[in-house]
Amino acid sequence: MVTKQYSGSPEDADLTRADSLARELFSDIANKWALLIIETLGERTLRFSELRNEIEGISHKMLTQNLRMLERNALVEREVHPTVPPRVEYTLTEPGQALKRTVDGMCDWTHRYLGHIEASRRRFGT
């Protein structure tokens, strides 16, 4: 599991390091914008401005920041066309596509339980 903690025995050192990396990676991708970018990019390759338009409410800064992060983690590939005006395209890599499939599950879940949850909110007093 992602949340496993250090047990103290020396032979666990590698496992612990791997876990802390896993945890860091999890923290990177477990955020609204990153997941929405992955979902959106799952359909097809998109330019920066197209992504900006598709993802309602994302700021220029957050889009840039998250794209860099996703690139760093090899989820997204960035291709620059040296034209005027510049044209930069983003594509999901294989690991990115694999992650997208799990995020699809989250989206499906969202829609499946929408009514259930809406009712719960009313019960809760919005």
Place this chain on the structure above:
Amino acid sequence: MVTKQYSGSPEDADLTRADSLARELFSDIANKWALLIIETLGERTLRFSELRNEIEGISHKMLTQNLRMLERNALVEREVHPTVPPRVEYTLTEPGQALKRTVDGMCDWTHRYLGHIEASRRRFGT
């Protein structure tokens, strides 16, 4: 999809409302702490203080805040035992368990691609 936008035709009103709810719900749950709570609670029912200990790095405030949010969205059930000292237990509901299964997929993904991504980071220059 979660990111669908308003098209303007009146008959889309319900769909649009559902989508905005879905989007809001997605924003609620697509965050580091909420997903970690769901993962941790997936194993078994836990008390507030147990959760706090299991989830490394979460603050008292964020735990409270996210638990309320998860309760509001019917992902978590809160059971108060009126004893001294008080005992409050949190359990995943059925929708919560369903969501956990998809988050498990994310965790699996994290571990499967760990090496791949670690290499990419080095290439990227940390």
Place this chain on the structure above:
DNA sequence: CGGCATCCAAAGTGATACTG
């Protein structure tokens, strides 16, 4: 157009104190 830097507002943290 895409990216970066800047500034300001908002959210999160950790400590602490107080209630039931």
Place this chain on the structure above:
DNA sequence: CAGTATCACTTTGGATGCCG
């Protein structure tokens, strides 16, 4: 023990403007 509240501090996010 669980939860709420407050406060000072840090981090993050949004808006804006400039550059290649």
